[in-house]
Amino acid sequence: MTENTANGANTASTASTPFVPAPASPYQGDIARYWDEEARPVNLRLGDVDGLYHHHYGVGDIDHSALGKPGAGDYERKLIAELHRLESAQTDVLLDHLGPRRVEDLLADAGCGRGGSMVMAHQRFRCRVEGVTLSAKQADFANRRARELGIQERVQARVCNMLDMPFETGQVSASWNNESSMYVDLHDLFAEHSRILAPGGRYVTITGCWNPRYGQPSKWVSQINAHFECNIHSRREYLRAMADNRLVPQTIIDLTGATLPYWELRATSSLVTGIEDAFINSYKDGSFQYLLIAADRV
Ligand SMILES: C[S@@+](CC[C@H](N)C(=O)[O-])C[C@H]1O[C@@H](n2cnc3c(N)ncnc32)[C@H](O)[C@@H]1O
Numbered sequence: 001m002t003e004n005t006a007n008g009a010n011t012a013s014t015a016s017t018p019f020v021p022a023p024a025s026p027y028q029g030d031i032a033r034y035w036d037e038e039a040r041p042v043n044l045r046l047g048d049v050d051g052l053y054h055h056h057y058g059v060g061d062i063d064h065s066a067l068g069k070p071g072a073g074d075y076e077r078k079l080i081a082e083l084h085r086l087e088s089a090q091t092d093v094l095l096d097h098l099g100p101r102r103v104e105d106l107l108a109d110a111g112c113g114r115g116g117s118m119v120m121a122h123q124r125f126r127c128r129v130e131g132v133t134l135s136a137k138q139a140d141f142a143n144r145r146a147r148e149l150g151i152q153e154r155v156q157a158r159v160c161n162m163l164d165m166p167f168e169t170g171q172v173s174a175s176w177n178n179e180s181s182m183y184v185d186l187h188d189l190f191a192e193h194s195r196i197l198a199p200g201g202r203y204v205t206i207t208g209c210w211n212p213r214y215g216q217p218s219k220w221v222s223q224i225n226a227h228f229e230c231n232i233h234s235r236r237e238y239l240r241a242m243a244d245n246r247l248v249p250q251t252i253i254d255l256t257g258a259t260l261p262y263w264e265l266r267a268t269s270s271l272v273t274g275i276e277d278a279f280i281n282s283y284k285d286g287s288f289q290y291l292l293i294a295a296d297r298v
Pocket residue numbers: 028031032035053054055056110111112113114115116117132133134135138160161162163177178179180183184
């Protein structure tokens with residue numbers, strides 16, 4: 001049986017290589033390759049702290065007592081642990097807004113990365129959690145971590161386009177995009193979440209969005225788009241696309257102030273990637289915001 005790889009080439013599938021659907025667009029093929037090739041130490045070293053691997057940013061105050069003295073032998077290790085704690089705290093904030101979940105619920109992580117948020121969602125709610133990513137490497141990584149944790153029956157990642165998720169209509173109780181909505185058209189995205197969510201279901205996103213009060217995307221936002229090959233939307237687009245697709249915001253939290261300490265600490269670490277100033281400057285000049293939006297599917 002011949003199948004398509006992420007870049008559209010045909011390959012024969014074998015028991016060890018799962019089916020990889022052809023990308024829906026050349027752009028998605030590029031994003032699949034981007035994440036297949038990603039191995040930034042800032043992500044792997046933080047995930048190594050406790051086996052939860054995130055591709056999102058942190059929120060909350062710095063615990064300076066956990067850092068020790070700059071220049072001390074274990075300072076870098078403690079700094080990495082603190083950055084990771086803040087990134088996991090961000091997932092906790094998202095989970096706090098998923099509403100009361102029952103163990104029999106099915107949860108969906110749209111753009112699941114290496115699966116850290118899926119594991120945390122299962123550990124909190126004991127539900128089944130299904131994630132999708134364009135990256136076969138990320139899906140394999142997330143599924144290997146689930147096996148290592150013995151939760152592979154409850155946590156699973158698949159290579160799949162979040163605009164065409166493998167769920168029946170109304171099958172999902174709660175779904176989210178954790179820093180993954182900037183890779184797709186929001187009307188297409190929210191139409192698909194609206195389809196998979198049961199009436200009364202809950203959708204949550206944490207995202208960076210450009211601030212319509214600024215006028216247009218600032219140069220910092222353009223730098224972030226270029227760095228990640230993504231397409232940051234405005235706050236206005238989120239709310240319009242949700243309203244057009246039966247997703248009605250229940251809660252909107254501006255997390256911009258809460259994420260700045262993470263970025264200022266990260267900018268002092270040896271793991272900097274060069275994008276730190278764009279985030280710090282855009283958060284400070286008001287052109288870019290870090291938001292949580294929790295919406296009900298009506
Ligand atoms: C910045 S990472 C965020 C990962 C994860 N949500 C987290 O918080 O760690 C963005 C993710 O979105 C995924 N992605 C981008 N476009 C996608 C699409 N059209 N369908 C499925 N996943 C997509 C990427 O493969 C990647 O896993």
